[in-house]
Amino acid sequence: MFVILVYDINIKRNKKVLKICRRYLNHVQKSVFEGVITEAKLNRLKDEIKTVICKEEDSVAIYEFETLKYSSKEVIGLNELGDNIL
Template sequence: MFVIITYDVGEKRVNKVCKKLREYLTWTQNSVFEGEITKSLLMKCLNEIDQIIDEDEDSIYIYEVANPKNIKKQVFGQEKNFDELFL
C-alpha cells in the first residue's frame, strides 16, 4: 500500500520521529513522509512511533492509498526529497 504520513510533535521529539520514519518511508518535506509499505511494516513503524510521541500533545496523520495510480501529485516550486540530500 502507499501511505502519506504527516506529523506535528513537540520540539524534543521531532528528530526521533523523523529518524524513525526515515527507516520506513521517503522524507519528502518537513514533517511529511510517503511511500510504499506493507501493512505489517506500517504497524511495526506505528508501534515504534507510539513509544516516542506524547499522545496528549502530538499528532500523527496517516493517509492510506489503496491504489497509488489514482494519485495525481503536483509540485509547485522545488520538488524536495530530503533522503537524496544525505546520500
C-alpha cells in the same frame, strides 16, 4: 500500499520521530513522508511512533491508499532534489 504520513511533534521528540519515519518512508518535506510500505512494516512504524510521542501534545496522521490508480501528484516549487518545478 501507498502511505502519506504527516506529523506535528513537540521539538523535544521531533528528531526521534524523524529518524523512525526515515527508516520506513521517503522524506518529502519537513514533517511529511510518503512511500510504498507493507502492512507489517506500517504496523511496526506505528508501534515505534507510539513509544516516542506524547498523545496529549503530539499528532501523527497517516493516510493509506490501496491503489494510486486515480491519483496524481503535482509539486509546485522546489522538489526534494532542489529543482524548480512549475
